[in-house]
Amino acid sequence: MTISLFDIFKIGIGPSSSHTVGPMKAAARFVSSVTETGNGGEVRRVAIELFGSLALTGLGHGTDTALILGLAGAAPETVDPDDVARIVALVRATGTLPLGGGASVSFSAETDIVMRGNELLPRHVNGMRFSAFGADGSCQQTAIYYSIGGGFIVGEDEVDEEESAVPPVQFPYPFKSSADLLAMGEKAEKSVAEIALANERALRSEDEIFEGLRRIWRVMSDGIRRGMSAEGQLPGPLGVPRRAGTIHKTLRDRVRHDRSGPLEVLDWVNLFAIAVNEENAAGGRVVTAPTNGAAGIIPAVGSYFERFCEGADEAGIFTFLLTAGAIGG
Structure with missing residues (x-):
């Protein structure tokens, strides 16, 4: 077991974990980083560049919608699917976006989401670059994220960190293969479900x-x-x-x-x-x-x-x- 059960089973919205859930989480994470660095009050506009696969299939997978939702403070597990169209329509109609659900910044989905389908970022085909700009047009902060599958995202500096999603805890029954899992169950006289439950109790x-x-x-x-x-x-x-x-x-x-x-x-x-x-x-x-x-x-x-x-x-x-x-x- 390398990740929690609740990382395997994540509540979100469709149609794609890599192209919808991942970008929404990346957008929200960028907003949080802007706030944490103290730049939130200086931001007047945000923009996103999508690379490779995200750019080529993004519109069909609702990536643009997901980015708007994430920047506006919505989370995949809690956003009401029935509210999505209304939120996105309001942003498109007003040309503004409530950054993290707070103060509004300038945002045009047509010009501030840039598709770079013929370009790739170096670490993964599903790359995104977020940028926040001040009142004078200067870039206040930028960050790169990758959507690596299943709704998981990593920052540019996290890609090479092996098993970066592993919680910093010691599981009572750590396993990396089905053979490990079956052997542990036989030795401990526990079912697969009992092994999984014991590991989750560590979290x-x-x-x-x-x-x-x-x-x-x-x-x-x-x-x-x-x-x-x-x-x-x-x-x-x-x-x-x-x-x-x-x-x-x-x-x-x-x-x-x-x-x-x-x-x-x-x-x-x-x-x-x-x-x-x-x-x-x-x-x-x-x-x-x-x-x-x-x-x-x-x-x-x-x-x-x-x-x-x-x-x-x-x-x-x-x-x-x-x-x-x-x-x-």
Whole structure:
């Protein structure tokens, strides 16, 4: 285990952990650094340069929206997806942005977000350079961040720090491979979930762990429900129709008319995954598992357990999430 379960399962918004969640966190981190260095009161404008992959696919993945939200003080885990369009529209209409949710600075999404798709920063394909300018136009502060996958970001000086995301604690059961994990479990006579729980206790109380797992599962379940009830098209120029709602109606009709087949349960599992994936594509709230692109699998399997396995309960869901988190970590 190299990172916490709650680093594997991160609550955020779609459609991409690397191109949406990561840039939003980077923008918020830049604002915090500006404040910490005492430059916040001097800033009159901010600008961002996106390099490589971020620039080439940024608009399709909502990177511009994510940057606006992060600069305005929003966080991936708490921003209301229903408020996103309103916040971004206000910034675009006024040409100003409440930096960190506070004083407004000049900001034009059209000119202050610069796409440099043919250029790469030296450490990673998903590079961002943030700059803050004073009233006289001089650059007060600049910083480079990289979105390295799964919603993780690192600063320019952190890229070469091995396992920079590892918490500064000693886990009772440290492992770096599945072989290590299985050997430790056999020696300690503990399941994978018990190993994961013991390691998480090194970071937070058991009550905090279970409350965190409860919230993660609630967000996952909500994503399924929203996805199955939504209609219309997914965002983007291709006009891709949502499918989960139609599939849900078809499966309910089969059950109602007793036309379910022996593999019916697999259709439901697929539906659950599609529902979450469509919510992610629409910019809704999902949980990285470990990325936004893979966000539908864990909720789908967990919902199968909840709905089709006799004796399923919350404790079983927790065991499932702990086990999955250990394997993913």
